[in-house]
Amino acid sequence: MEVADLLSRLIQAESPSGGELAAQRVLGAALEELGFEVRVDPAGNLETVLGEGPEILLTGHMDIVPAGDPAAWPYPPFGGVIEGGRIWGRGAVDMKGPLAAMVGALSRLRGGRLAGSVRFLAVVQEEVGGLGSRYAASRLTSHVALLGEPSRLHLMRGHRGRTEVWADFEGEQAHAALARGVNPLYAMARFLEALSSLRLPQVQITPTRVESDPPASNVVPAVARVVLDLRHEPGADLAQALDRLRALGGEASIYIPEEEMSSGSVRLRYPRHVPAYWLDDRELLGRALELLGQTEAELWAFTTDAPYLAQAGIPVLGYGPGDPALAHTVFEHLELDELERAVEGYVRLVKGLWA
Numbered sequence: 001m002e003v004a005d006l007l008s009r010l011i012q013a014e015s016p017s018g019g020e021l022a023a024q025r026v027l028g029a030a031l032e033e034l035g036f037e038v039r040v041d042p043a044g045n046l047e048t049v050l051g052e053g054p055e056i057l058l059t060g061h062m063d064i065v066p067a068g069d070p071a072a073w074p075y076p077p078f079g080g081v082i083e084g085g086r087i088w089g090r091g092a093v094d095m096k097g098p099l100a101a102m103v104g105a106l107s108r109l110r111g112g113r114l115a116g117s118v119r120f121l122a123v124v125q126e127e128v129g130g131l132g133s134r135y136a137a138s139r140l141t142s143h144v145a146l147l148g149e150p151s152r153l154h155l156m157r158g159h160r161g162r163t164e165v166w167a168d169f170e171g172e173q174a175h176a177a178l179a180r181g182v183n184p185l186y187a188m189a190r191f192l193e194a195l196s197s198l199r200l201p202q203v204q205i206t207p208t209r210v211e212s213d214p215p216a217s218n219v220v221p222a223v224a225r226v227v228l229d230l231r232h233e234p235g236a237d238l239a240q241a242l243d244r245l246r247a248l249g250g251e252a253s254i255y256i257p258e259e260e261m262s263s264g265s266v267r268l269r270y271p272r273h274v275p276a277y278w279l280d281d282r283e284l285l286g287r288a289l290e291l292l293g294q295t296e297a298e299l300w301a302f303t304t305d306a307p308y309l310a311q312a313g314i315p316v317l318g319y320g321p322g323d324p325a326l327a328h329t330v331f332e333h334l335e336l337d338e339l340e341r342a343v344e345g346y347v348r349l350v351k352g353l354w355a
Contacts (some may be wrong), residue, residue: 003343010091043123051117056144060148061095062096063095063128104343137309139342146316147309150243158276176219203237210224233276234278289350
């Protein structure tokens, strides 16, 4: 099969979080054309299984982030244009390129002798909390998962976690013309000033958004909220970080918010928290590195669905084509040569990890 053609069609199938159906249909049609039986679960995740016996999971997400202004792109963001040995568009790297390479690997594996089984799982809503993987993980029994987020074909062993924290400061709502009541923006300002000097081991805290309620420019707000982005290394003490923030905030309410997400008939509620992930299985890492001819596994700077798979007892290895620095940018593209090498890498990993 032509992997580049599949990737071009996937890029053309715009699939925002919660609207992955177009990409799901492209993947399903490609797999069925190859002779695979395709299943879609109640959340909208697409999967197929090849072979029997010890199972290796090939997985990644179908959803993409918004493209932004099309005029800012060198090529149309949903054109799937192939030019100069590269394929351009939103999702080329994050992560329709890895999905296309996985389908290419399945095609090659289907024609050979199998020592086990391979499950391909394309999930929904990774970019907005991971509903697809959270839902699917509880029924998976894979021995190893290969997660296809972009890594320039380097083996990855984990990533930092991300936690969203809200700090709410209460005031007394009043007409701004009267300048009465307690304005919570001043307490927030003192908190942010103190926060600028706070240093915590293995935790990075960045204020990212300020909101007021009511959101009117002529009203002293009843509540002022600052949203904090916490990035934490594997092993970091998140509870200690929250205690320090609460000490700085005084009477402010500081907490991790929850959100309710739905896809298909599935509805889940979970905190805005992605745990850090760190694979500590030296034997598995050593075997995978040897198969790829590499010497050291690395860490992604961003979060992935790996923690939800790991909570189901599945060790997760990361490997995928594409430069992570191009993800979410208007210059997102993938080298066609790297796409083809990813197919070979997935085949090598599956065969070697079966053994």
